[in-house]
Structure formats: C-alpha cells, structure tokens
Amino acid sequence: MSRFLSLFFIIIFLQSNVYSLNKPKTQMFTLKNGLNVLHVHNDRAPVVVHMICYAAGSAEDMMGKSGTAHYLEHLMFRGTVKHPDGEFMKMIHENGAASNAFTVYDSTCYHQVAEPSRLETLMKFEADRMSNLAPNDQAFAKEQQVVLEEYEARIGNRKGGQLSFAVNASFFWQRAYGRPVLGWKHEIDKITKQDVLDYYKKWYMPNNAFLVVAGDIEFLKFKKLTEEYYGRVPKRVLPARMRLAEPQHFGETVRIEMRDQQIGCQVQMIFDAPNLRLGDKKDVYALLILEHIIGDGSKSKLYKSLVEEEKIAQSVYAFYEPYNYQPYSFGVVATPKCSIDIKELEYAMKASMKRIVRQGVTEEDLEYSKKQLKFLYYKHISDLYAQTRHYASQLSAGLNLVDIEAVTSGILDIKVEDINRTLNKYFKNDPRMTVVTVTSQKIEDAV
C-alpha cells in the first residue's frame, strides 16, 4: 500500500515538474457522468474563478425561437426546486463573490469569482441549477421584460447593434451566426416558458458541459469536490448539434450601407476565413498573425498606407474570430478623416489589401508581430478570469485542450511563406462583403 502511495505521489510530483514550464498548470479529467473538468492551479493569491460552459448557444435556438438560449441564461438565476428565486444571488452576496453569465453563438457560460473556501458552496448551487431549474411564472414574466429591455438598450437604441444584425444576417446564408444571440424581437416576444425549459432539458446536462476552475485550490481536493457535487447530476442523452453548412458562394460582394448620425463614418471589408476546429491549422495561425500585421497598431500595414501615407483614415483595425464551432470571418475596418469622401477610402482600402497580397510580408514584419502577439497572449492569460474564459469558451465551442494550447507555439512556427500563401488564399479576391456607414450630416453635404 505504501509503495503504491509513493508511486502515486511520484507521478504527481513529476507532473508538477513538467508544469513548471511557462504555461498555466492545467489538468483535465472527465467525471463518470460525462462532465468535462479542467483544473488550472495557481496559488499566487487567495482566489478561485469558477466557470461552467454548456456546449449550446444561440446557434442551438429552434427555428422561429431565436433568443431562447439567452433567455434561459437569465432564468438560470431565478430559482430551482431546492433554492427558490432570490437564493442564488443571496448566496453570492453572502460569500462576497462576483457572479455573471454570458451567451454566445456556440455556448452559454456561468461564472463566479470568490475566495477559495467558498468554492464548495458555489459548486453546490451551480450543480443544483444544472438539472433542477424551476422558475415560477412571475419570474418568467419579469425576465421577459428584462430581456426585451436588454434588446432595446443594445439594439433598439443603438445603430451599431442594428448594423451588426444586418451584416451577420447577410453575410451568413446558412450558418446560425446570421441569427442574433439576443434573438429577433418578434420571436423573443413569443418565447414561452415551455420553449425555454425544452431547450434547458435538451442541452443542459453534465455530458454537455465544461467546468473550468482556476486559482488557489489544490487538485485532489478540487477533484473530490467536483465528484461530490457535479458527480451527482445524472447523465442524459445528448442530441447532436445540428448545424447547416454554408453553401458555395459565387464571388459576389454584398454591399451594406447605413446612414445615420449616431453611427459615424466607417468602411468595413469582410472576408471568409477558416476556424480552428475544422480548418487548416496553419492557415488559422497565419491569419491570427495577419490580423496583427494588417491592422493592429501604428506599425500595421493598413495604418501605414491609409493613415500615414495617404492620410485618408483616422484609424484602422482588423478582426478575426477562429474559435467558433463553425467558420466565422476576417475583417478590416477603417474610419475616415472627416473631410474625406467615403468612396475614396473604400477604393484606397481595396487597393491597400491588394497591395499587401501582392507584396507579401517581410521577415521583420513577421518577427515583430509574433513577438507582440506572444506578449498580448501572456498579458491576457496572466488574468485568471481571462484564462478561465479562454479555456471554457473554446472547449465548449468544440475545441480540445491540445489544439487550444498549441496555438501560441503554432504561431511562433509560422514562416514568411506561410503568411504569403495565406494572403493569396483568402484576400486575393474582393471581400465577400463591404459595409459602409455614413453620418446623415455627410449625406446632406453630398446633396
């Protein structure tokens, strides 16, 4: 027995030696009921971040019931069989914890930050609402109001939100990313309590959840706690994610224009781009670097050409989202100087992108961007909340730990040839969408 014990401890000790490399100390395991658990040990301060993500988001909303996933996120705070409405937030307050949740296309996540000795209580309540949700009708009606208010605040009153609805709905012909996470208003209005509970029963179960806890909690003790609380929740039959694939596109460029005082002048160009789960990993790494080379900071290509040389734009940036369950997009954005005709900026942007593809990048560009990206990553994950979210949201969007952790080193291995090949592959043709916004003031000027 003692021999066995020693061996057991050596293994753990060796493991922890490996972990002393510069990378979060992660250990992953799966409970008998299928709950996927990631432990990230860090004892620098007395705090834990506790996050559970369900691998179901707005993309899992039924046809005609958009907004269900987000509605459910709100209801999760409104009482279970054991802990009626109000008890969850009372527990959070009494423990001095911070608590919140978010819904995205591919997952729905709930998280708390607390002093480590409170973890057990947090787990007790979180495990309870995994299968015992029982909001009363009053809570349901109240939350419908809140959800609609959130819709008005983010979309009804904000042109920027309206524009993003229009852009996504037009960019994605079939992928569920064309439907807003918040839902279409006429559909939110009609969601019933039964719709929400159906979604809950269909997707909320240990075998469709990812628990990530980072902070000052020792592994063995943590594992015991997860078994004790989450281990009790029964496994259920998990349906497959039904996702429609994007059909072939025909080289078209869709153009969206919006004229409004509130929104300001801007040109956006959006391209198709692969995701990490399904795409060529090298392409993804190269695109992550290109996001930086093209549009991040005063050394970026677009900044140099549009802001410094042509003096036509005030600011530029690029965006790329490769961590979704299905491919999303790559975009470049420029804000013009006030006096410039927006068309001029549009042509200049297109020309700049073509020039970048033609000329490619230099060794120096690449090394600089790799370095800055590495630093950005370090800065990001030096925050335990960011670290937890990084793992939990990517795991629940269908990625595995190996792929997630390989990204930083993958980026460092990319060569100039990879970048130039990727430029040709994704940016040689015109963007699939151009979004132009103009203030109404400008329109009056033009007339």
Added chain:
Amino acid sequence: MRIFFCLLCLIANTCAAEFSGFNIKEFSHGGIKGWTIKDSSVPYVALGFSFAKAGSSYNPKGKEGLSAYFAYLMFRGRKDKSRHEITKTLDDLYVSYSVHWDYDQMTFFFNFPKENMEKSLQFIAYLFENTDFDDKDIKEIRNYLPGDAYVDYTDANVLAKRGILKKIFKGHPYAISSNGTVAGIQYIRPQDLSSFAGRYFKRDNLKVSIVGDMNEEDNKFVIDTLFKKIGVENGQSKLQLTKITPRTLKKPYFIVKDVPQSVVYFSHPSPDNNSKDWFKAVVLNHILGEGDRSRLWREVRDRKGLVYGINTGLNSYELASFLLGNFSTTTERVEQVMAIVKEKFKAMKNQGITPNELKEAKSYLTGYYAQDLVSLGGILSTIQDAKMMGLGMDFVEQQSKLINSLTLKEINEFAKSWLDENKLSYCIAGRKTER
C-alpha cells in the same frame, strides 16, 4: 529520501490549501525591502511602488496641484526625447503603466513581459532620472489640468463630493482636490516639475511590490536599476502635517446647480484603519450602506423607490478618517431621503444590528476582497495597499480572524458610542427649492 521529501511537500501543500492567503515573500536588497509573489505560470510581471508623502497634501502652498502635474507629465516628452519616442519605446517593449496619487502618496504600476524585463526597467529608470520635461508637454498639461479642475464646476456629482470635503476639512490640505487648484497650477514652474522626483522620491518613503515571473535575482535587479541612485531621506518626511477630525456642518452646504437630479453627499466621523474599532466600523458600515443589500438601499431604493442608488463607505487617510455616503434624487425628494438617512443612523445606534446581519456581514467581509485578485495588477495593488497601511504579510488571515472574532455585543456597544445622527453633514448640488 527524495520520495519522502516530495511526500512532505505534497502534504505541506495540502495543509496550506486549507487556509488560503497570499504567497507573499519579503525580499531585501540594498537597504530596500519589498513584498513579492512569484507566479511562473505566465512569463509576465507586475511591478508597483509607492512614495509616501508625495501626494497633494505635501505640495507647497501656492503650488497646489504639483503632484498631479508631475504625474501627468511622467510619461510625456523629455527635453532629449519626444513624447512620440517614449510612447513607441514603451509600446515595443509592451510595457503598460499607470500612476495614481491622492492626498498622501503617489504610486506607479507597471506590467511587462518577462523577456523584456531588463530593457523595460532600464527605460523606466531613464524616465525617473530624466524629468526635464518637454516645454510643449508642460504647456499642454497646464492647459489640460485646469480643464480637469473645471470638471469640478460642471459635474454635480464631483461638485457635491468636493463640496463636502471642502467644508468638513476647511483650512486643511484635505479640503483641496488632489488635482490641485486652478490658481496653484498656474504658479507651477518648469523647475518645480523637474525637481519633483529628486525631492519627493526617496528611499525612506518607498514601498515596493513585485508579482509574477520573477526570482530573487530579478527582484534585486529591479532595486539596482530603479532605486540605486535615489536619495535616502525625504525632506518632506520631516514635514508633519497635522491630523484633523472632520468638522460637523450645522446645516447642509448648498451648491446651486441646474440639474434634473440633485446629488447629495453626506459625511460622519470614522475611526482610523489602525484603531481597534476599525473592523467594528467596517461591519456596521457594510450593514448600513454598502452595496445593494444594505439597510439604506433596501429602504430608500427597494421599498420606497426614491433613488437609483445609495451608498456609504469608510475612508481612512493618513491624516483623517471619515464615512462618506451619497445618493442622487429629484430636488423635491432630497429632504425626505436625508430624513431616512438620519433615521437609519439613529436606529443602528439605538437598536444595533441583528445576529443574522452580523453573520452575513462576516461572511461577506471575509470573502469579497478576492474579487480584486484575478489579475496580476489587482493582486499587486491589494498587497501594495496593505503594505502602505503598515500591515503584515499575513494581513488577509489577520483581518479575517479579527472580523470573525467580533461579537454582537461589542459591535452594538460600539455602535452606540460611534454613530450619532447629529454628526451627519450634508452637501447638496442641485436646484434650489422653495422652503
């Protein structure tokens, strides 16, 4: 043997996990002591250091705002290096920074990747050793700072807060904003700014904390690079400013301002954070007015819907401590809410708190600080604050112990001696009403 040793480590670790605190170590080099928490999981570093007696109260008379002016210039251009060059160097090294000052002290925080440690520290040292600022930047900030002070005259919230401090600390440096005064800033000369670091930043008022991927040698390097050249003694530290007990205003101080909602600040005396009564006051304040479950919030917001929010908090500075509360409401309701505040102070004084309230407050107060500890910067500022308050490395354990040991009886006895609704002072910024 090795196996045995490992086993011991594990057991020790497991035991330590039972009571979690910070993993703080003290380091000492070249006569400077600091706190450090090592975290090698990410090659990133957060560094913070504060200089006591470099805050606004220690600025020369007639030059109020010198600390603020200097702080704004710290990352601007020098005579031999433009603002643009400085920003570019910091960007390339991926150094982020912030500077904070209040009545008493000035604190600098930096973040940088471990592999840029040497270059980053050398550049930070350059910034501290070369404070001959670019005339262009001096001028720009001079125009900007009064703008900052100008906020005091437009925003009703700032107006009311400044107003109450101005009255309860009348005649004391705490009556003046830590941003100084418009007049003071106009009298500050370039040589006041270039000599600021030499005058205020000395070893005897320096406190350093380092969090992140740093070993002992690295910590020494920080000290050698940044603080080797600075003088030992701060002339300012001999300057003892007098402690002050905030005055009680006989009637509300009214600032006429045409805004739809009046902003009200109220104050009450408080024990100092190093007094034996501090945590009793912390518990009482929590129950009375901290957050959305307090007595005041439930009454004024939840039950009566008179305000959007109402809060109270304890402030403890080097020279004075006080409770400060605030709320906003329509002009007609101001007096009604003020009456409720008074009534709640009185009720807490006379009837004390309930066992249940105490239980909840203890649970909250021994846990909530963790919310600030997710980032390196949050950990850094928490331990740096504790260090500036003169607490020990086990301050979390000590404070939790202290809070948990408080009894209902002693808290309610303290409430009787401390709280006094007649010691409430008010400042109202808003429309005048017919009285």
